Amino acid sequence: MPFLDFLKSTLVIGLLESAPLMLAAVGFTLIFCLNGFINIAYAENLTIGAYLAVTFNAMLGWNYYLSIIPASLLAGVVSVLTYLLVFRPAMKRGVGKTEMIILSVGLSFVLRFGINLIYGSELFNFNISKTYYLSFFGMGITSTQLICLGLALIIALGFYLFMYKTNYGQIMRALSDNENLAMVSGINPIKVSILVWFLAGVAGGLAGIFTGVFTWVHSSIGWNVILVILLVAIIGRVGSVRGALIAGASIGIITTAVTLVTQPAYGEIALLIIFIIFLKFRKAEV
Amino acid sequence: MKLQEKKLHLKNIMKSFGGRKVVDIKELAIGIDGIEGLIGPNGAGKTTLINLITHKLRMDHGQVFYYSNGKEIDISKKSFDEIARLGMVRTNQVIQDFQSLTIKDSLLLSLATPRYERFYSIFSEKKLRKSAEQEIEKYLDYFHFENPDGHALSAGEKKLLDIIRCLLLKPKVLLMDEPTSGLPQNQTDLVIALMRKKTREEGMSILIVEHNLDLIWGVSENVYFMAEGEILIEGPPDEVRKNKTVVKKYMGEGDA
Amino acid sequence: MGQILSGYYIYMFSLLLVFIALATILHLQFGVTGIANFGLSIFWGFGMYAFALLVLKLNIPFVLAVILATVLTGIIALVLGRFILNLDSQSVLVATLAFLVIIEVLITQEKWLTNGVMGIGPIPFPFDFGVYTKFVYFLIILLFTVALMLYAGKLHSAPYGRLLLSIQDNEPLAQSLGKPTFRQKIIFFTFTCALAGFFGAMAAPVYNFLFPKYLGAEVTFTLWIALILGSRKRLFGGLVGVLVTVGLFDVLLETVVPIPEQNAVILYNAKYFLYGLTLVLVLMFRPSGILGDKKRSINIRNTSKLEKKEG
Numbered sequence: 001m002p003f004l005d006f007l008k009s010t011l012v013i014g015l016l017e018s019a020p021l022m023l024a025a026v027g028f029t030l031i032f033c034l035n036g037f038i039n040i041a042y043a044e045n046l047t048i049g050a051y052l053a054v055t056f057n058a059m060l061g062w063n064y065y066l067s068i069i070p071a072s073l074l075a076g077v078v079s080v081l082t083y084l085l086v087f088r089p090a091m092k093r094g095v096g097k098t099e100m101i102i103l104s105v106g107l108s109f110v111l112r113f114g115i116n117l118i119y120g121s122e123l124f125n126f127n128i129s130k131t132y133y134l135s136f137f138g139m140g141i142t143s144t145q146l147i148c149l150g151l152a153l154i155i156a157l158g159f160y161l162f163m164y165k166t167n168y169g170q171i172m173r174a175l176s177d178n179e180n181l182a183m184v185s186g187i188n189p190i191k192v193s194i195l196v197w198f199l200a201g202v203a204g205g206l207a208g209i210f211t212g213v214f215t216w217v218h219s220s221i222g223w224n225v226i227l228v229i230l231l232v233a234i235i236g237r238v239g240s241v242r243g244a245l246i247a248g249a250s251i252g253i254i255t256t257a258v259t260l261v262t263q264p265a266y267g268e269i270a271l272l273i274i275f276i277i278f279l280k281f282r283k284a285e286v
Numbered sequence: 287m288k289l290q291e292k293k294l295h296l297k298n299i300m301k302s303f304g305g306r307k308v309v310d311i312k313e314l315a316i317g318i319d320g321i322e323g324l325i326g327p328n329g330a331g332k333t334t335l336i337n338l339i340t341h342k343l344r345m346d347h348g349q350v351f352y353y354s355n356g357k358e359i360d361i362s363k364k365s366f367d368e369i370a371r372l373g374m375v376r377t378n379q380v381i382q383d384f385q386s387l388t389i390k391d392s393l394l395l396s397l398a399t400p401r402y403e404r405f406y407s408i409f410s411e412k413k414l415r416k417s418a419e420q421e422i423e424k425y426l427d428y429f430h431f432e433n434p435d436g437h438a439l440s441a442g443e444k445k446l447l448d449i450i451r452c453l454l455l456k457p458k459v460l461l462m463d464e465p466t467s468g469l470p471q472n473q474t475d476l477v478i479a480l481m482r483k484k485t486r487e488e489g490m491s492i493l494i495v496e497h498n499l500d501l502i503w504g505v506s507e508n509v510y511f512m513a514e515g516e517i518l519i520e521g522p523p524d525e526v527r528k529n530k531t532v533v534k535k536y537m538g539e540g541d542a
Numbered sequence: 543m544g545q546i547l548s549g550y551y552i553y554m555f556s557l558l559l560v561f562i563a564l565a566t567i568l569h570l571q572f573g574v575t576g577i578a579n580f581g582l583s584i585f586w587g588f589g590m591y592a593f594a595l596l597v598l599k600l601n602i603p604f605v606l607a608v609i610l611a612t613v614l615t616g617i618i619a620l621v622l623g624r625f626i627l628n629l630d631s632q633s634v635l636v637a638t639l640a641f642l643v644i645i646e647v648l649i650t651q652e653k654w655l656t657n658g659v660m661g662i663g664p665i666p667f668p669f670d671f672g673v674y675t676k677f678v679y680f681l682i683i684l685l686f687t688v689a690l691m692l693y694a695g696k697l698h699s700a701p702y703g704r705l706l707l708s709i710q711d712n713e714p715l716a717q718s719l720g721k722p723t724f725r726q727k728i729i730f731f732t733f734t735c736a737l738a739g740f741f742g743a744m745a746a747p748v749y750n751f752l753f754p755k756y757l758g759a760e761v762t763f764t765l766w767i768a769l770i771l772g773s774r775k776r777l778f779g780g781l782v783g784v785l786v787t788v789g790l791f792d793v794l795l796e797t798v799v800p801i802p803e804q805n806a807v808i809l810y811n812a813k814y815f816l817y818g819l820t821l822v823l824v825l826m827f828r829p830s831g832i833l834g835d836k837k838r839s840i841n842i843r844n845t846s847k848l849e850k851k852e853g
Binding site for chain 3: 340342365366367368370371375376378382383384385386387388391394395396398402403404405407408409410411414451452455
């Protein structure tokens, strides 16, 4: 197709498709910002969000868009629970940074296979009443999907505004895993932590819910993308929410471009190489 | 001091942290066959300088030349461990230790040369112990370690261990960053006596960074005074301690 | 007698040995040197598949194929190690995890490589002793596993082992003593990953047909939980851990307690659920594992003057 069209499609589609990813990356970065470790179990935030939405929607018969609200809020609650029951006690016991990652992988398995035990291994689908099929910049898409992507984008921007333009957001950004600093500045560190983990959980849950519109909902939807989330967070210089958003959008755009031109398999190899390259860049700057 | 007699030449060394110049030295030669002292107020950049020379920290720009066996080696770009292998070793100001290794382990680690440390050489421990036992025993006796088969427990023991590990490497240049801080007086005396012996008998060059001025005056043949990232004064102890700038900037803080 | 020797038990015990070997290799990489390799199963699987392709497609004789597979695995490890081993511990973990996940995706997509769910095979044994073939092969695997454990045990008290421990303990300090830590990490990583490839090649005839899931995250994860549970710093940590996890779930449960078909899926999910739970609990409450931490002590057998002085 002519180059200008290609560019337009790539930008728009890439941006939209990366919206859930951007959301997830933001949530992931929030946790890394605050506690300084990589939480692989974050993948399950997405999965749990999607499954909760399925519960409300397909099982309880709620309207899809309505289901999003309780599902994402509950996902936030689950996230806070993992913090209070697992991660916080672990940190208090002096578990090292590397061991924390291993622990989070373990937790990821607990949650993922726990979901399998509760919900069974079947694949789920959202029950969406009215949906139209559109052609959007040369891509076949349903109206629901389009709306979801749009919502994701708006919410991602909302997070950006919250983190960078409000007082509370700025305070959260300024706090690293430094409880003393928090206490000295008169802020209750536990409250802030709970809020951060809640927001991260909501972000992840939403990302999962929106992603679930494009594919089947199964217990690995989070695990499948945790790497990309991690990559986005690393590229966005783990620790910067703004960076996560920009990186997420870029990755989405680049991936779209690559997919339009070549096979997805090469994209995977490229991903690994990019991953390692950015890990090294990150180290070089430290 | 003639330039050629010194082991290290530094040229145009500069390091800034966040816009602030921490070290800025146009030209400096250190490393006589003997003991030299480096003094200066806190924050002068002494530790940073040592980190730059041994390449633990990267300089913004500059060159370091190392003279050994009549050869000039540019060590500005060499890695941290390479420089140690070339014979330039430093002790640590902040206590560094191997928590999982015993005292004897540490010493044996120092003494193990590359031919012992190959992934397929799993039977070489006996040989290593045999070749090492005399030396290790000398040091263990000299400093009266309580439990050499155990771990170094007190800060003093860890400091001493740090020094012995470095000495076992038989370096040509030894940079010591506040080696006696935190040590009881008798241990300090032992360390100083050992330093004197090493420079006399083995031609080692030792540079000591210290706040204990009496120690510096007593043991150094040459003293450098550093402040705000620059070397301002160099000379024999008697001259430096009388120098007006030194007195003004530092002796007020200097302690016994 | 022949029934037992060539039957299910031999199959299970042979694989159990291989897993013990792999867990011990992980102990060497993570417990001793501090390299958090989350992609160990990839090297093992690569050795397995390389061997299979060499034997089946290129008709290369058994022993040569094993050697080639091992060397090729080592080369991959060398390349990967070159790039990631000078990063910090977390980055190594994340990078090897990325390696694992991405290779997994590649394997599932590029079906021509692995023949998808139909598998590659059948892979023949290198000799034929009738009903005793599998038993003899089991003995050979046993031999190599024991050899590996002997090597690992000797390593603990050897100068090289001390070097590796110092790298894990305080790498900058080791460097300040002139140790070329990056180079040594690469060498050891290459060597141990090649060993993993070796055991992969040896495991191929036991499996008979190879499937992509052998390279997967589940194998790596099982090894990790086995090691952490068993004690990462102890020589027998891998052995104990594997016996408690794989030995319990895959051998004991399957053979002694027959599981009806419909519960197989539940068992599968429950197994990994419990594995994850155990990993979390162990890291939180007993991070040193079942066997606990290792106490460094001077070898008493040495009769030099050094020891006599201690009395």
